[in-house]
Amino acid sequence: MKQISLDEFLEYLPKLNDEQYYLFYLISRDREVRDELGVNIDKVLFRISEVNPSRAVQIMNSVREISDVFTVRGIQVKKEWVKIMFVLNPVNFVKASRATATKFVQQCGNGKKLDIMKIYNSEISRSIDFRIFMIDVDNKSREIIEQMKGLKARLVITTKRGFHIHVWKEDIMDPRSLFKIKGIEVKTRDSIEYVPFVNQGVLPL
Numbered sequence: 249m250k251q252i253s254l255d256e257f258l259e260y261l262p263k264l265n266d267e268q269y270y271l272f273y274l275i276s277r278d279r280e281v282r283d284e285l286g287v288n289i290d291k292v293l294f295r296i297s298e299v300n301p302s303r304a305v306q307i308m309n310s311v312r313e314i315s316d317v318f319t320v321r322g323i324q325v326k327k328e329w330v331k332i333m334f335v336l337n338p339v340n341f342v343k344a345s346r347a348t349a350t351k352f353v354q355q356c357g358n359g360k361k362l363d364i365m366k367i368y369n370s371e372i373s374r375s376i377d378f379r380i381f382m383i384d385v386d387n388k389s390r391e392i393i394e395q396m397k398g399l400k401a402r403l404v405i406t407t408k409r410g411f412h413i414h415v416w417k418e419d420i421m422d423p424r425s426l427f428k429i430k431g432i433e434v435k436t437r438d439s440i441e442y443v444p445f446v447n448q449g450v451l452p453l
Contacts, residue, residue, distance in 0.1 A: 254445035258301040268338040278329040344375035382439040383413040
């Protein structure tokens with residue numbers, strides 16, 4: 249299997265049209281810290297939407313360098329806890345914006361103070377243009393790998409315990425067959441992926 253670079257990975261992603269962008273996150277996430285401190289530190293610290301994934305990664309890398317400005321549950325965040333992640337499938341911001349405007353107008357008369365960004369963020373998951381399935385394999389057992397013979401995977405990312413396997417919708421005739429594979433988790437429309445090939449520690453998933 250051919251290894252690729254960060255630039256090749258970003259070039260591999262679905263091409264955007266004029267109504268789409270990619271959504272990137274900085275997320276504090278570390279299972280060992282959770283076990284050590286007894287506190288769940290999982291939290292979105294920072295997010296950006298960007299049509300240029302390479303620029304987004306550069307921005308997130310810069311913000312990650314000053315991770316100690318963030319706190320979670322009163323605990324100062326350490327850089328090694330922070331991962332750069334993104335929604336694997338493109339977000340249709342026109343669709344999300346229209347749905348947000350409609351919902352905002354509908355709710356204006358109820359007397360409650362509305363947070364339009366909260367409404368918009370809730371619409372994002374319903375406004376994703378679904379192109380790629382992400383198969384999350386947490387076990388490198390031969391039995392699980394045997395079940396996936398014949399599967400057309402365009403990309404495999406190695407994680408701490410297993411793999412993330414990308415299967416494009418256009419490459420599979422019957423998507424239901426993915427959900428019949430035992431011992432894996434099939435993530436669909438709003439799957440979130442780590443940005444690989446950047447120095448952010450061992451990917452924990």
